[in-house]
Amino acid sequence: MKQIYLDNQSNTKLDERVFNSMKPFFTEYYGNPQSIYSLGSVSKDALESARCKVAGLINADVREIIFTSCGTESNNLAIKGIADALKTNGRHIIVSSIEHFSILNSVRRLEKDGFEVSFVPVDNKGNVNELKLKEMLRKDTVLVSVQYANPEIGTIQNIKRLVSIVKQNQGNGNFVAFHTDAVSACGEILVDVKDLGVDSLTFSASAVHGPVGAAALYIKKSLKINPQMDGGVQENSKRSGTENIPAIVGFGKACEIAKEGIVDRSKFVRKLRNRLVSGLLNKIEYIYLNGPQFQENRLPGNINFSIEFVEGEALFLLLDAKGIMVASGSACANKDLKLSHVLRAINVDIAIGQGSIIFTLSKFNTEKEIEYVLKELPNIVKQLRDMSPLYSHFAKTGEKKVAGSGTNFGEHCHFDV
């Protein structure tokens, strides 16, 4: 059966060239880079060469890159490590309401340790409210974290402007560190840490057609950060543990490839996306865009539509039966049975949010695949609408049901709005 992968926000396919670059480091060059004999030196050279390529993707200095195991680890190290290093200045942190769970749950942990956290809201397109951010800054604020690009609704923040707001309004001249989680942005759009002015930045190999198991944290030279794992001298003693050389080598190769073709690739992916968008709008009624308009600050490969009168999990399961893999932000598709926190943060109508369907495209997708989706999806929507009581009610009366006469709903579902 066909396999059409349109869920690149979850993981990306490993590039064949990346795979080939990794292979010798499993069985041939397995030395520990901390060992000074020849096999160790080969690994050490490979590690530093990869660091150079990884730094190159974001225009960082090589000494500013710390390798970790995944984006979650980088975000944990950034949030907890910076907060810990700066806590004598204050214990207040600001993060946006649409951050990844590795940021949200890290600050929740810090709350238990006596930090105060403010969540800066976003508008209905997912853009951070700049005025609110300015108001939230306090004398004891030590850290602000805003995700560069959101994987679910594609919003690209104006990080440079947010950094300047924070830096201009640092209370009492106290230093406020600015962290950004750029996992979804790196490799998709140009990212330049010098231009942005951020103090730390997370990115990951598995988001750029590299392997799972390697990620990086950019840490500006002047920034203080305390390690979160105690051990040896690896990664300048900021992140102990034997380096995962095959994955790091792959990460380096993936960053090199990502940087080379970024302009053309983003053009190609945008073209595919626009074809899919115009086709869907043409073929399906009662369909609403979640997130920024496509010509605005949106990731080139991201689409998030709500298809009314149908439910997202049912949609993606039927698509899966046709070999098409996508995601959804619907409550049913989430393990905690709540509409995604991102859709809630941008105030998507809860009933309509249930029909959320997320496509995230990559360089490996083709026009043929997009045409196949456009052929299959309208039939699936029709099939589900034909059995939807909400749709038949609407078809008969022209009215939209917002709630059933219902049983005691709380008995069945844990839901807070």
Added chain:
Amino acid sequence: MAFYSKEVMDHFVNPRNVGEIKDADGIGEVGNPVCGDMMTFYIKVSDNKIESVKFKTFGCGAAIAVSSMVSEMAFGKTIEEVMVLANADVAKALGGLPPNKMHCSNLGVDALHKAVANYKSKKKL
């Protein structure tokens, strides 16, 4: 292991008895689109037996599969037999449901019971 059992996927992809009954003897509706699930059941009753049953459901794969299974289980049963059906029986017949779906999607029997109550009140039984 797949998220849903083979039985759930079968009933979800090929749901039985989808539709409405224009001159239904009883109609029952449960759920709330806010959660993602809404089920409407239609029944025709003859000689105290479920002669025909149809449903429409808005919801996830589990919600649709549950509705389909309930419609099959109800068909041909007496009113009394239908009233002792429980949501757990449906989950069992479907080869189990993921734990987080047990309470949210498994409302089919409630909708069926509401249709029976509606039938009884119409007939003043």
